[in-house]
Amino acid sequence: xxxxxxxxxxxxxxxxxxxxxxxxxxxxxxxxxxxxxxxxxxxxxxxxxxxxxxxxxxxxxxxxxxxxxxxxxxxxxxxxxxxxxxxxxxxxxxxxxxxxxxxxxxxxxxxxxxxxxxxxxxxxxxxxxxxxxxxxxxxxxxxxxxxxxxxxxxxxxxxxxxxxxxxxxxxxxxxxxxxxxxxxxxxxxxxxxxxxxxxxxxxxxxxxxxxxxxxxxxxxxxxxxxxxxxxxxxxxxxxxxxxxxxxxxxxxxxxxxxxxxxxxxxxxxx
Amino acid sequence: xxxxxxxxxxxxxxxxxxxxxxxxxxxxxxxxxxxxxxxxxxxxxxxxxxxxxxxxxxxxxxxxxxxxxxxxxxxxxxxxxxxxxxxxxxxxxxxxxxxxxxxxxxxxxxxxxxxxxxxxxxxxxxxxxxxxxxxxxxxxxxxxxxxxxxxxxxxxxxxxxxxxxxxxxxxxxxxxxxxxxxxxxxxxxxxxxxxxxxxxxxxxxxxxxxxxxxxxxxxxxxxxxxxxxxxxxxxxxxxxxxxxxxxxxxxxxxxxxxxxxxxxxxxxxx
Numbered sequence: 001x002x003x004x005x006x007x008x009x010x011x012x013x014x015x016x017x018x019x020x021x022x023x024x025x026x027x028x029x030x031x032x033x034x035x036x037x038x039x040x041x042x043x044x045x046x047x048x049x050x051x052x053x054x055x056x057x058x059x060x061x062x063x064x065x066x067x068x069x070x071x072x073x074x075x076x077x078x079x080x081x082x083x084x085x086x087x088x089x090x091x092x093x094x095x096x097x098x099x100x101x102x103x104x105x106x107x108x109x110x111x112x113x114x115x116x117x118x119x120x121x122x123x124x125x126x127x128x129x130x131x132x133x134x135x136x137x138x139x140x141x142x143x144x145x146x147x148x149x150x151x152x153x154x155x156x157x158x159x160x161x162x163x164x165x166x167x168x169x170x171x172x173x174x175x176x177x178x179x180x181x182x183x184x185x186x187x188x189x190x191x192x193x194x195x196x197x198x199x200x201x202x203x204x205x206x207x208x209x210x211x212x213x214x215x216x217x218x219x220x221x222x223x224x225x226x227x228x229x230x231x232x233x234x235x236x237x238x239x240x241x242x243x244x245x246x247x248x249x250x251x252x253x254x255x256x257x258x259x260x261x262x263x264x265x266x267x268x269x270x
Numbered sequence: 271x272x273x274x275x276x277x278x279x280x281x282x283x284x285x286x287x288x289x290x291x292x293x294x295x296x297x298x299x300x301x302x303x304x305x306x307x308x309x310x311x312x313x314x315x316x317x318x319x320x321x322x323x324x325x326x327x328x329x330x331x332x333x334x335x336x337x338x339x340x341x342x343x344x345x346x347x348x349x350x351x352x353x354x355x356x357x358x359x360x361x362x363x364x365x366x367x368x369x370x371x372x373x374x375x376x377x378x379x380x381x382x383x384x385x386x387x388x389x390x391x392x393x394x395x396x397x398x399x400x401x402x403x404x405x406x407x408x409x410x411x412x413x414x415x416x417x418x419x420x421x422x423x424x425x426x427x428x429x430x431x432x433x434x435x436x437x438x439x440x441x442x443x444x445x446x447x448x449x450x451x452x453x454x455x456x457x458x459x460x461x462x463x464x465x466x467x468x469x470x471x472x473x474x475x476x477x478x479x480x481x482x483x484x485x486x487x488x489x490x491x492x493x494x495x496x497x498x499x500x501x502x503x504x505x506x507x508x509x510x511x512x513x514x515x516x517x518x519x520x521x522x523x524x525x526x527x528x529x530x531x532x533x534x535x536x537x538x539x540x
Contacts, residue, residue, distance in 0.1 A: 176423070182475065187524075197528055197530075254457075260528065
């Protein structure tokens with residue numbers, strides 16, 4: 001069984017990625033702002049969910065966004081045009097391992113929810129360092145599915161989440177990348193590494209996060225792999241439906257949901 | 271098998287609790303400061319690990335500290351005397367369910383790492399609300415062992431942690447209380463509930479947290495239940511030693527460790 005990209009490219013998935021980016025913008029991107037004139041490369045921009053926030057928080061930065069998928073890139077272009085009509089983003093369709101840029105041509109790299117989908121994130125980080133001027137920074141953001149925690153707890157819900165973890169592994173990725181950012185960056189030769197946990201906690205007193213994160217980001221993400229999980233024999237229809245139903249209870253009154261993202265910043269040089 | 275208090279009362283354990291409180295002071299107690307003259311009750315102060323920080327951050331508040339254990343209370347008194355010689359704390363040895371105070375006699379309640387050890391945290395919270403004036407606040411802080419996440423991952427390390435979770439359950443407690451604070455407080459009649467995640471992340475670039483939290487707080491806590499876990503037949507000597515050894519690797523170079531505390535503030539009234 002081959003799965004290129006665990007989340008797929010459907011319209012529903014595009015909406016999910018947009019919801020996720022909006023609900024989490026302050027949490028994930030707080031503290032990330034690049035000076036006017038600086039050359040910033042976003043690697044694996046996908047449908048531009050994060051690009052829109054990058055552009056908004058770094059007016060005047062010269063942002064270059066790259067993705068391997070032409071259709072995603074077209075969506076990204078539309079999204080940024082809609083939110084920041086005056087922004088001048090340079091778009092490139094290219095593979096992360098064959099980026100058409102000279103050495104040391106960027107001041108900053110931004111890599112969000114990308115390493116988790118790569119079979120060899122180490123090689124990617126080494127490659128990317130080539131593009132960074134000495135003293136330039138890389139910002140990497142990843143989730144970690146080992147951090148999921150909810151009430152009421154449910155073995156079925158955990159098994160449903162585990163289906164996504166296993167599908168992502170079958171596709172060569174790793175849904176538990178967040179905890180590994182520090183050693184990944186250190187082993188790829190970066191210095192001055194700081195990693196910080198950025199948790200999302202939602203209960204009924206935080207209805208926007210329940211809606212924007214628990215329901216429309218996390219549960220939607222798990223639900224979207226149902227057909228693949230069944231096709232791969234990782235679950236049965238009954239177990240799957242019970243797992244999803246139990247997950248949904250965590251977004252009801254009295255339920256709680258918690259997930260931790262990790263944000264790393266490191267320097268090319270020591 | 272009966273265990274009154276999963277962490278025990280040893281001298282090593284006292285040091286561990288002190289290390290934990292110091293390493294985590296800013297994280298756990300940031301934002302908690304009571305006005306001069308306000309009447310504050312700390313319930314289950316133990317050896318005063320948190321009391322010392324309460325006193326320091328709320329000069330002039332009239333702090334009353336209660337614990338059921340006379341020896342812990344004596345240590346708490348010494349600890350606060352050593353760190354804040356001028357502080358006037360009123361100490362009481364009493365059971366949480368038979369507190370010798372009139373109704374509505376406190377402006378604020380502070381309950382840190384206590385609910386997790388109670389067989390009936392709901393009843394405790396209902397009881398405590400009696401002591402709070404209308405509009406007064408309760409602050410409750412709890413960890414959640416379901417939040418533990420580390421690199422390198424290890425099934426043995428997770429099994430060792432699970433021994434502590436199961437021993438705590440045998441003693442009538444719940445090591446996964448953090449995620450339940452919102453429903454617990456709501457069901458006990460409190461209003462205006464805000465719960466926030468307070469994560470601790472440590473890697474080699476945060477050596478004080480590796481030492482103060484990963485090693486001297488969390489791993490020390492797990493290690494301290496080894497004899498009880500073996501006596502209760504929850505593990506074997508080989509599995510236990512491998513689990514602890516794997517846990518220790520997370521505090522070495524290239525290792526990472528993450529734990530989430532939850533801090534809730536709620537009001538007596540809506």
